[in-house]
Amino acid sequence: SQQGEEDPQALSIQEGENATMNCSYKTSINNLQWYRQNSGRGLVHLILIRSNEREKHSGRLRVTLDTSKKSSSLLITASRAADTASYFCATDPGSSNTGKLIFGQGTTLQVKP
Amino acid sequence: KAGVTQTPRYLIKTRGQQVTLSCSPISGHRSVSWYQQTPGQGLQFLFEYFSETQRNKGNFPGRFSGRQFSNSRSEMNVSTLELGDSALYLCASSWGTDGYTFGSGTRLTVV
Numbered sequence: 001s002q003q004g005e006e007d008p009q010a011l012s013i014q015e016g017e018n019a020t021m022n023c024s025y026k027t028s029i030n031n032l033q034w035y036r037q038n039s040g041r042g043l044v045h046l047i048l049i050r051s052n053e054r055e056k057h058s059g060r061l062r063v064t065l066d067t068s069k070k071s072s073s074l075l076i077t078a079s080r081a082a083d084t085a086s087y088f089c090a091t092d093p094g095s096s097n098t099g100k101l102i103f104g105q106g107t108t109l110q111v112k113p
Numbered sequence: 114k115a116g117v118t119q120t121p122r123y124l125i126k127t128r129g130q131q132v133t134l135s136c137s138p139i140s141g142h143r144s145v146s147w148y149q150q151t152p153g154q155g156l157q158f159l160f161e162y163f164s165e166t167q168r169n170k171g172n173f174p175g176r177f178s179g180r181q182f183s184n185s186r187s188e189m190n191v192s193t194l195e196l197g198d199s200a201l202y203l204c205a206s207s208w209g210t211d212g213y214t215f216g217s218g219t220r221l222t223v224v
Contacts, residue, residue: 033212040150040201042117043215088156098168099146099161101205101213106155 006089006104014112019076021107023089024069030094032065033101034074037086046074046087081113115139117206117216125222131192134219138185138206145187146213147179150201159202162187194223 004025013019025032031050035043049056049065049072056063062075076083086108090101118137126132138145147159158171162181179189185206191198199222205213 035215040218040220042119042203042217043205043213045212045214048212090156098163099144099207100158100169100171101146101148101156102158103148103156 004104010108012110021074023072025091029091031092033090035088079111119216123220136187136204142206144207146205148203199223
């Protein structure tokens with residue numbers, strides 16, 4: 001399969017704790033993106049990190065990228081019950097693969113109030 | 114500004130029928146991509162259109178087709194429906210390569 005892998009598959013934490021999700025991919029990339037999905041609805045774009053970047057922050061989100069290991073991690077700090085959702089990493093291979101994102105299988109995060 | 118609009122939200126069809134799904138991208142976005150999401154296979158790329166031309170296609174049978182109109186709205190069609198086509202179909206629009214905006218999806222159930 002071309003799809004990347006995410007771990008853990010499921011994560012349950014208490015409100016206020018930090019959540020870390022990891023993503024590994026197989027091909028070279030132009031950028032890597034993280035998306036959130038609530039209960040089988042549409043995907044919400046969270047953050048994008050380019051292949052020449054190593055770390056990026058957006059609010060309570062921190063993303064790292066290690067292209068030598070073909071891996072990325074998403075850290076959500078001070079989690080809230082509203083963060084309960086599935087999180088997907090998606091790689092953009094760039095070049096001629098226009099419009100095509102390769103998604104991981106996702107991490108289901110439950111934040112308990 | 115308005116987001117990506119997909120219609121209908123839910124659809125129930127019988128095996129062998131065909132179905133057409135619609136996607137209206139964000140104004141100004143010329144690229145529209147389609148994805149299929151199932152519990153078993155996850156999110157899989159179907160195809161991408163830009164300025165009415167299909168630029169990229171995923172690994173799906175020819176029963177899956179699409180098109181894009183001059184106003185960037187896109188449709189995808191699935192002919193001769195099979196039970197395995199039951200899925201959430203998502204479309205996404207983008208202006209460049211800085212991330213995609215997804216619609217809420219069309220939930221297709223084939224019975």
